[in-house]
Amino acid sequence: MACSTRVGAWTTRLLRVGLFAEESVLFSNNAPLRRGHCRCLTTSRRTQQAVESNKYGGGGAPINKVTLPTLRRLKQDKMPITMVTAVDYPSGVAVDRAGIDVCLVGDSLAMVALGYEDTSQVTLDDMIHHSKAVKRGCRRAFMVTDMPFGSYEVSPQQAVQSAIRLVKEGGAEAVKLEGGAEMAETIKAITRVGIPVLGHVGLTPQRKAGLGGYRVQGTTGEKAVQLLQDTLALEEAGCFAVVLEAVPSLVAHVISKQVDIPTIGIGAGPGTSGQVLVMNDLLGIFDRFSPKFCKRYAELGQITQHALSEYAAEVRQGLFPAQEHQYTIKPLEYQRFLELIGQEEPLEAYA
Numbered sequence: 001m002a003c004s005t006r007v008g009a010w011t012t013r014l015l016r017v018g019l020f021a022e023e024s025v026l027f028s029n030n031a032p033l034r035r036g037h038c039r040c041l042t043t044s045r046r047t048q049q050a051v052e053s054n055k056y057g058g059g060g061a062p063i064n065k066v067t068l069p070t071l072r073r074l075k076q077d078k079m080p081i082t083m084v085t086a087v088d089y090p091s092g093v094a095v096d097r098a099g100i101d102v103c104l105v106g107d108s109l110a111m112v113a114l115g116y117e118d119t120s121q122v123t124l125d126d127m128i129h130h131s132k133a134v135k136r137g138c139r140r141a142f143m144v145t146d147m148p149f150g151s152y153e154v155s156p157q158q159a160v161q162s163a164i165r166l167v168k169e170g171g172a173e174a175v176k177l178e179g180g181a182e183m184a185e186t187i188k189a190i191t192r193v194g195i196p197v198l199g200h201v202g203l204t205p206q207r208k209a210g211l212g213g214y215r216v217q218g219t220t221g222e223k224a225v226q227l228l229q230d231t232l233a234l235e236e237a238g239c240f241a242v243v244l245e246a247v248p249s250l251v252a253h254v255i256s257k258q259v260d261i262p263t264i265g266i267g268a269g270p271g272t273s274g275q276v277l278v279m280n281d282l283l284g285i286f287d288r289f290s291p292k293f294c295k296r297y298a299e300l301g302q303i304t305q306h307a308l309s310e311y312a313a314e315v316r317q318g319l320f321p322a323q324e325h326q327y328t329i330k331p332l333e334y335q336r337f338l339e340l341i342g343q344e345e346p347l348e349a350y351a
């Protein structure tokens with residue numbers, strides 16, 4: 001029984017990778033598998049079809065597009081939902097190629113892409129501009145855009161108008177907004193016009209000043225109850241999932257068990273239905289702060305710095321461009337060129 005459950009989970013896992021990764025090493029005939037007993041799955045017809053169908057059809061939606069039912073199914077199958085932020089076309093492409101389920105155009109782009117101190121100054125127009133770029137690269141993942149501070153708090157009407165712009169102009173498939181029970185009416189108004197809403201409780205960065213900084217939330221019994229009530233209110237209001245940010249793992253786990261919708265954690269431990277990180281943090285290209293919850297999977301900041309310094313040094317030393325980076329002209333044409341401009345002396349050879 002336990003064994004078949006495990007194989008079942010692995011079937012799902014393998015199918016997901018096959019469905020979503022553009023060049024899946026797991027499916028090449030002699031690629032090593034992490035679990036030997038699942039090798040038979042690599043040759044199953046369904047899997048093969050999944051790999052072959054993993055191509056974008058002429059301008060239409062990719063065959064294996066992630067939708068709300070996909071996310072519900074992942075939670076049902078106890079498969080962790082993966083979510084990461086993107087801010088532009090290349091990061092959108094990277095999310096899609098990695099087979100990430102949800103691509104968040106988070107308002108953290110204020111800090112990681114625009115250099116603001118916090119997320120308070122980023123505008124709806126900024127979010128639309130970045131969403132458009134991400135969407136051009138990210139077509140398979142489900143794209144959610146953050147409603148920026150000031151674009152939804154005034155009234156449900158204001159929120160609906162802003163959400164419609166994010167969908168219509170930015171290409172968002174859903175919107176995310178921060179806050180608990182007090183946002184219920186707003187969430188109902190947005191979902192009523194057919195726009196899915198992702199909730200966000202715990203550390204809500206747009207309320208940084210009110211929270212007294214970027215601090216862990218729900219750390220007392222009473223505060224944890226409040227967090228649970230807020231999450232239940234968001235579910236009741238119609239959110240398709242809720243982000244839990246910077247809360248103790250035990251609290252996030254209990255909350256996740258109490259709601260039917262998926263919970264996506266950032267600094268909320270492994271007991272949620274999924275995880276989200278800011279791409280710049282996990283790639284090591286943001287160094288203004290490093291929250292405890294962030295794991296750096298690469299040091300691209302260092303790699304970038306090294307590459308740029310080396311380029312500058314090579315240009316200064318005359319090592320770049322080398323022969324292989326240059327275009328040529330036929331000798332006779334070059335001769336003709338010199339004659340036409342009346343230049344008799346051939347130039348000195350390059351240094």
Ligand SMILES: Nc1nc(=O)c2c([nH]1)NC[C@@H]1CN(c3ccc(C(=O)N[C@@H](CCC(=O)O)C(=O)O)cc3)CN21
Nearest residue numbers: 108111112205214215216278281286289290291292293
């Ligand atoms: N690059 C980036 N990554 C993020 O995760 C992120 C942003 N930007 N911008 C918007 C918010 C701000 N976030 C933050 C920022 C700092 C901490 C932080 O330093 N937290 C302390 C907690 C201290 C405590 O309360 O004990 C930590 O040590 O993790 C947490 C979340 C999350 N969001």
Ligand SMILES: CC(C)C(=O)C(=O)O
Nearest residue numbers: 085106107108266276
């Ligand atoms: C940290 C994530 C959840 C976010 O809200 C953002 O990137 O803005």
